[in-house]
Amino acid sequence: MSHVTCIELIAFLDSYVDDELDAETRVSFDLHLLVCPSCRAYLASYRETIELVRGTAEKEEELAHDAPPELIEAMKKVRK
């Protein structure tokens, strides 16, 4: 099994997160993460970044109950 460095792990972190690596590569990534606190922190913050992007948009959707009234009126006129 090949030895993985930080640069290799971070280059393919998206494939690791999306579970797209073959079994042998995934195990070598897991072994690197066991001994490298910096990569563990990087992986955690990478996942948090994705969560923050999605979560911020979902909150925006929740708060977007109303479109501006003038926009609604303008669009209704488009049809007429």
Add this chain to the structure above:
Amino acid sequence: MLADDGYLIERLRNGDEVAFEELVEHHAAPLLAVTRRILRDEEEARDAVQETFVAAFRGIGEFNSESRVSTWLHRIAVNCALMKLRIRARREKDVDALLPAFEADGHQQQSSVGWTETAEEILQREQARALVRRCIDQLPEPYRIVLVLRDIEQLPADVVAEKLQITRDNLKVKLHRARQALRTLLDPHMRGAL
């Protein structure tokens, strides 16, 4: 297709004015949120929503009865917004300065440090969400739009690659670089309490 959607589409096809108003009132706000995220310009975002409804009404005959109306409108809105973005034709910049640097032996030049709060905790605060939004907006356009379409709008990779006229491999690289660049922008804020 939902039962309500079926009835609405039938009325629209029959030229029912009230049905069109219902369509606008029900879907304008979420569609405006989508076009705002893509365009970051209020006037252009509103124009894109108007064009969405015009295109939807003209294309009502092509509506696939197996789809949901919201999904169909979302696809039209994304297309209208992307068309405006292409017209704007921003100069492509790169994100190299925001990617992690490495020593010759492959180790990170600067050790990464864990963040103090979870995303769930951070998202409870409006100020923190505004910061995330500002950091997303700082990304160079080709990276920001990939992040918006894949991670926020959650469109399938092949659909996004086709819309942006890039290969799936290129899209995957761009998305990973966009997430890494955003992580770098968020990092100084997330190490301490916001």
